Amino acid sequence: MPIHVAITRRVRPGREAEFQQALHDFIAASFAHGGVLGANMVVPLPGSDGREYGVLRSFRDERERDDFYRSPLFKEWNERARAYTEGEPVRHPLNGLEAWFRSPSGPPPRWKMALLTWIAVWPISMAVPAALSPLRESLPHVIFAGAVALGIVLALTWAVMPVLVKMTHSWLHPGAS
Missing domain, CATH: 3.30.70.100 (Alpha-Beta Plaits)
Incomplete structure (x- = not known):
């Protein structure tokens, strides 16, 4: 990591x-x-x-x-x-959150980091279990839950959060270039 x-x-x-x-x-x-x-x-x-x-x-x-x-x-x-x-x-x-929100101007306020993370987690936490639903019956519950958690973390780390942070940069860091 x-x-x-x-x-x-x-x-x-x-x-x-x-x-x-x-x-x-x-x-x-x-x-x-x-x-x-x-x-x-x-x-x-x-x-x-x-x-x-x-x-x-x-x-x-x-x-x-x-x-x-x-x-x-x-x-x-x-x-x-x-x-x-x-x-x-x-x-x-x-x-934690500061690592996703790295910026030369420093991290934004915690409430903004939390809100943006929640906006990202909410749909991903519904999409990943739906995408993995064919495995639900064939895997033990704890393994399925682990696969869902892994899918959410991977999606947030490499896809969703980088895009959201870039899209909302001016809101996260008002006045920064």
């Missing part, structure tokens, strides 16, 4: 452009690590006075995440970043 982590840092005034370029280079280099599935740069909204920058990164699993954060590449980046930043980096593991 993929693991999602956000690490943010507060950049020193006047060092934003240098940090952003260094972060861009680090993200590009990090894809050489086999367990990295993806990464997005987090930057403050244009025109804001925010100085929080960071990375939303996805890993194949916990072992790959841990290997990456112990790697010489990450340790070198951590030292390099200190020249541009104030304080310590802040690590935010993303799990």
